[in-house]
Each structure stands twice: as C-alpha cells, then as structure tokens.
Amino acid sequence: MNIKLPTKLLMMISCILCGSVFCSLSVLAQRQDSTISNVRAKKIYKTPQIKAVVPTYKPKSAFGYIPYNEVLASTKSNPGIKADKILSVLKVYPNPVSDQINLILKLDRESNLSVKIMDLLGNEVVTLANERVSAGEQTKSYTIPNRLNSGIYFLKVVSGAETVVKRISVL
Template identity: 70%
Template sequence: MSVLCSVSVFGQKTDSLASAARAKKINKTPQIKASVQTYKPKYSFGYVQYNDLVSNNKTSNNLKPEKILTVLKVYPNPVDDQVNLILRMDRESNLSVKIMDLLGNEIVTLSNERIAAGEQTKSYTIPNRLNAGIYFLKIMSGSETVVKRISVL
C-alpha cells in the first residue's frame, strides 16, 4: 500500500526581490586633487652608500645640543633628613632642585641658585612636613631636566 505523491513538501518560490535588485553601476571614480610626489627610494636593495653615512654623522653631531648637567649620584636613598647630590656642570648655569610627588605636583623647592662649572657636591635638608613615601627629585639646569626617585623615611 504505497501511495505516490507528486506534491513537493519543501517547495520554494523564487525571490522576486532578489531578482529585481541589480548592482548599481558607478560611472565616476573619485579623484584625488593634490600634488603629491611619488616615492622613489634613494638606494635600491636597502644599501646605503658609505659617503652618505659619513656625511650624515658629521651633520648630526653638529646639531646635537651641548650637555650641561650630569647627575652622578644621589645618596643616601632612602632619605631620612638630608639628601646629597654629586653633579657635574659643563659650564656655569642656574640649578634648580625640587621635590615632586608621584603625580608630578611640586612639593618643595630645595634650591634655585647659580652654580659654577665643574663637579659639585650639594647637600639639602628634607623638610619635616614631608610624609614618608616615594618622591621624585627634579634637577633642572638650563633646558635640561634630570629626575631621580627617592624614598623618604
């Protein structure tokens, strides 16, 4: 007793929207209106001529600013009541020493004076109002700044 059925169970209609929609044809392409030179590498295969290396080193050394301040040592660390700095000045300049907190806020200015050229040892007393913790010692001379971390007991 088998019955053959000609009715399809999963019949699908053709999607009328899909066949009606067509791709939009673009007639104009966007144009960039700028005068940009094309990139041309100076050397092929990544090789640089020796003469260019030598000439670049000479010009870069002349453009490098002269170093004025070199901080050799900050001691003792952790600091109890006095901090000592050993620094070298290449020429006479103004020296400013400040204590900053972790957020970069200025807590106290220890020194703002004119220092002679040469190696110097400076001692500064830490104010009693400074709580125990970690601070930064900001040492500035001219346009140079050196920051050292200190722990206050």
C-alpha cells in the same frame, strides 16, 4: 437540490486546483520574487591586499641638508664643537633618605641650578635650591623638611634647558 450544491462546490475547487497545478496559475500561492532568486552573494575568503612600491625619500641635492650621522661624526672628531649637554647628575645618596640628601653633579659651564622634590603626580612639593652654580663637579647637601610624608618622590634637577629626574624614597 441539496445534493447539487456540494457537487458544484467540489467541482469548482477541483478545477481551481487542477488549473493551478497544470497551467501554472498562481491562484493559491504567492509569486516568487525573481530579483532575489537570481542574485547570489559572492563569498570573500581573504581580505584584498594593496601592493605598492613606495621608494624612500632621498634629497637630490645636499643644499641645506646635512645627514644626522655626519653631524655626530663631526662632533666626535672635532673637540671644538661640543654638544649642548650642561648637566650630569652623577649620584644621589643616601636613598632612602630620612633628613638630608646629597647630590654629586657635574656642570660643563656656569648656570642656574634648581632642585625640587615632586610627588608621584608631578606636583611640586618642596623647592630645595634655586641658585647660580659655577662650572665643574659639585657636591650639594640639602635638608629634607619634616612636613614631607614617607613615600616615593622624584628629585627634579634643572640647569638651563636640561632636566634630570631621579627617584628617591623618603622615610
């Protein structure tokens, strides 16, 4: 009886193995997922380009539209029309400055003039002048206060709506 049991067991194992190999029975192995094996990823070697022709905008009528080049040409040819430039700072001297600073500036018309010293962060340190100045070329002198530490500052000159900023060094 002891000999029949191992032979029966051996026969059963061999039948299972032969059946799975020849009859394609998947008894010992898992079935393969058919949805993943049939789909292949498409490789893209270059990015797609969108090709479009976009025309530039040009108005069909000149009603209410004046090109900027024509405005510039008319102000140059007609001296009666002036640009709104009021302030021209011609020179700031001496630079580096120790105790007194001089400004040569030109104003096209009479206006309020404000001269301030700003630090590197844009904070106002000292207001040197806030006065009404007549038109023409002016030379102004201002004393630098002793409380100003040595370093780099900005001189902000404001006249009307125009602002001119110059860099100065204080000793």
